[in-house]
Amino acid sequence: MSVAISSFPEPSFPPPAAAFAPAAPVFQPAAPGPLLGASPAMQEVFRLIERVGPTEASVLLTGESGSGKELAAQSIHDRSQRRGRPFIAVNCGAIPAGLIEAELFGSEKGGSAGAVRGHTGVFERANGGTLLLNEVTEMPADMQTRLLRVLESRKFYRRVGADIEHSTDVRVIAATNRCPLQAVSSGRLREDLLYRLAVFPIALPPLRSRGRDVELLAEHFLVQLNAQSGTQKRFTPLARMTLRQHTWPGNVRELKNCVERAFILADQALELAPLIQDTGPPTEGAQPDRLEIRIGARIYDMERSLIEATLDHFQGNKRRAADALGCSLKTLYNKLNGYSQRECASS
Numbered sequence: 001m002s003v004a005i006s007s008f009p010e011p012s013f014p015p016p017a018a019a020f021a022p023a024a025p026v027f028q029p030a031a032p033g034p035l036l037g038a039s040p041a042m043q044e045v046f047r048l049i050e051r052v053g054p055t056e057a058s059v060l061l062t063g064e065s066g067s068g069k070e071l072a073a074q075s076i077h078d079r080s081q082r083r084g085r086p087f088i089a090v091n092c093g094a095i096p097a098g099l100i101e102a103e104l105f106g107s108e109k110g111g112s113a114g115a116v117r118g119h120t121g122v123f124e125r126a127n128g129g130t131l132l133l134n135e136v137t138e139m140p141a142d143m144q145t146r147l148l149r150v151l152e153s154r155k156f157y158r159r160v161g162a163d164i165e166h167s168t169d170v171r172v173i174a175a176t177n178r179c180p181l182q183a184v185s186s187g188r189l190r191e192d193l194l195y196r197l198a199v200f201p202i203a204l205p206p207l208r209s210r211g212r213d214v215e216l217l218a219e220h221f222l223v224q225l226n227a228q229s230g231t232q233k234r235f236t237p238l239a240r241m242t243l244r245q246h247t248w249p250g251n252v253r254e255l256k257n258c259v260e261r262a263f264i265l266a267d268q269a270l271e272l273a274p275l276i277q278d279t280g281p282p283t284e285g286a287q288p289d290r291l292e293i294r295i296g297a298r299i300y301d302m303e304r305s306l307i308e309a310t311l312d313h314f315q316g317n318k319r320r321a322a323d324a325l326g327c328s329l330k331t332l333y334n335k336l337n338g339y340s341q342r343e344c345a346s347s
């Protein structure tokens with residue numbers, strides 16, 4: 001089965017506009033398996049995983065590094081008849097060209113490297129289960145040809161020229177950080193292999209387009225860490241603001257690592273800002289992202305300063321300011337009206 005190239009979805013770099021999800025209750029797993037997310041963008045991913053999981057279709061997962069492709073592959077496997085059988089992930093980009101053939105298909109005793117024992121490749125080890133081919137576009141061209149032949153025939157030889165043919169019953173899921181169509185046009189990926197792998201493509205959205213999922217995930221990681229160490233650490237209000245404002249170019253992996261580092265460093269209250277080196281280029285005209293508040297300041301003044309500084313930060317964009325402040329747009333308007341009425345009354 002193959003798909004027409006016109007039906008292949010455009011890569012989502014930059015992300016699809018399912019961005020800025022409505023507020024999700026904190027820590028509400030709404031996903032298959034351990035993949036979490038409440039944003040519309042992730043709900044769509046879960047819908048696709050639920051549909052394709054129980055089938056035998058090859059899946060191509062695309063998405064930036066750290067966006068959850070491996071976890072998505074595991075979720076697909078867990079939803080298939082193959083769960084309970086092996087799930088094996090192999091990183092095609094990390095294996096030297098000379099070794100990839102043996103890694104995938106194994107080698108016979110006395111094979112190319114004069115091995116004393118035969119080597120079992122991942123196609124044999126994953127038999128009956130699922131094989132995730134990470135960074136599939138980094139596979140050498142001749143290996144891509146061989147892989148295509150194996151996927152079509154479900155048979156392989158442990159090495160070129162060997163005469164024992166092995167059968168394989170493996171569901172293949174492939175993943176790449178690259179745009180697959182660009183990989184084809186630049187000659188990195190065979191077009192026929194793309195069609196064979198991308199019977200069912202799924203694009204993982206970058207974390208920055210998942211709205212409140214950032215907080216949901218951060219809270220989830222913190223709950224896990226607290227449970228492991230019997231602590232009750234929590235995020236400071238500033239850390240929550242950092243969660244919302246950072247663009248997380250390393251996606252969920254960066255978020256997870258950052259929460260873990262902050263957890264180790266904190267006695268009780270986790271700060272994130274000092275751990276984030278690159279917060280991306282500042283928006284033109286953006287204001288500094290800190291506010292100094294005098295101890296003993298009136299709550300009214302403190303809230304007003306925070307709201308006004310946040311509005312300045314987002315250059316007057318009330319929707320984004322309300323999102324960052326964690327209040328509805330209506331509440332923000334009411335507060336601002338209150339301030340101006342108070343000013344009118346006192347002038």
Ligand SMILES: Nc1ncnc2c1ncn2[C@@H]1O[C@H](COP(=O)(O)OP(=O)(O)OP(=O)(O)O)[C@@H](O)[C@H]1O
Pocket residue numbers: 034035036037063064065066067068069070071072134177217252253256
């Ligand atoms: N939606 C999610 N819910 C919970 N944890 C997640 C989610 N997405 C990713 N993670 C976690 O983030 C980390 C990175 O995820 P994963 O390895 O699946 O990303 P990837 O897209 O395969 O990255 P790469 O392209 O670098 O291989 C893992 O620790 C994973 O458990």
Ligand SMILES: [Mg+2]
Pocket residue numbers: 069070134175
């Ligand atoms: Mg991966």
